[in-house]
Amino acid sequence: xxxxxxxxxxxxxxxxxxxxxxxxxxxxxxxxxxxxxxxxxxxxxxxxxxxxxxxxxxxxxxxxxxxxxxxxxxxxxxxxxxxxxxxxxxxxxxxxxxxxxxxxxx
Amino acid sequence: xxxxxxxxxxxxxxxxxxxxxxxxxxxxxxxxxxxxxxxxxxxxxxxxxxxxxxxxxxxxxxxxxxxxxxxxxxxxxxxxxxxxxxxxxxxxxxxxxxxxxxxxxxxxxxxxxxxxxxxx
Numbered sequence: 197x198x199x200x201x202x203x204x205x206x207x208x209x210x211x212x213x214x215x216x217x218x219x220x221x222x223x224x225x226x227x228x229x230x231x232x233x234x235x236x237x238x239x240x241x242x243x244x245x246x247x248x249x250x251x252x253x254x255x256x257x258x259x260x261x262x263x264x265x266x267x268x269x270x271x272x273x274x275x276x277x278x279x280x281x282x283x284x285x286x287x288x289x290x291x292x293x294x295x296x297x298x299x300x301x302x
Numbered sequence: 303x304x305x306x307x308x309x310x311x312x313x314x315x316x317x318x319x320x321x322x323x324x325x326x327x328x329x330x331x332x333x334x335x336x337x338x339x340x341x342x343x344x345x346x347x348x349x350x351x352x353x354x355x356x357x358x359x360x361x362x363x364x365x366x367x368x369x370x371x372x373x374x375x376x377x378x379x380x381x382x383x384x385x386x387x388x389x390x391x392x393x394x395x396x397x398x399x400x401x402x403x404x405x406x407x408x409x410x411x412x413x414x415x416x417x418x419x420x421x422x
Contacts, residue, residue: 197363203385230408232347239415240339240347240394246410282367283347287407291361 198286199220200294208302215271217297221283224264228288231260231269234296244269244281246288276298304329306397314391314420318383324397324413331355331373333398337378337409338371340393348393349354351356352400353380387420394418 199222209215219229229249232240243249246258246268257272271278279301282292310322320389324336351361353371365384373380384391385407394417398409 217356228406232409234347234389239398240409241412242408242410245401245410246406249406251410259399285347285349285408291352291407292360293339293349296346 198289198292200286200292202282202284202294202297204273205295206298206300208281209274209299210302211274213302214275214287215274215278217228217269217282217284218225218254219262219267219269219294221265221267221286221288225286227263228286229260229262229267230285231258231289232283232285233278233280240283260297266287271299304399304411306399306411307396308413308416310416312417312419314387314418316388316420317386318369318417320387320391320420321381322382322395322402322416322418323367323399324380324382326378326380326399330378331375331378335370335402335407336371336373337400338382339396339398341388341393341396341415342393344356350384350395387422389412392420393417 201220229247245265248260271283281296281298314320332355335352338350351357368385370383394415396415397413399411
């Protein structure tokens, strides 16, 4: 089974900050990596698929990069509506989610 | 646009079978994969499995012995059955459309989720 880790598990940031979240797979998953945003009491929302492709309707301040085992999600300028928990998910072999990164207000 | 709605009992007794249905509206169930994901209270997301509209399935190995996902194309619905439940199966259960674009599978449309509690 492929295990996913994320770092940090939580972070505090201010509006306007550049935020980077890292996701690591236990083995190479090529670019089979997706990112989701989840707000309390809501379903997850797809942000990035195939490691770096921006889902339609998602603001361009979100970007993804990486391949193999190491991936990053970057928010170029944090907005108030971006405070949420972010999950990575591999789809290379079955599927596994990372444990999540909570982004809250500094 | 496509919308998904989960339905089923909110309370299930230990050792019984949890049964949920996801109804797809605003689009056809054909040509996509359809997933179930769950989230225990205060915890992260866990993939349960998915089904192709043709009926082929893929399950989380940790749940495979207890999970059955089925599809009814005539009703535009797919379903989840999880047997021998315990308190550890208490969670919000989500259904989601899974895109197979260029073999990159990703969940682009989600239901709102339904809470299932396992308790006697």
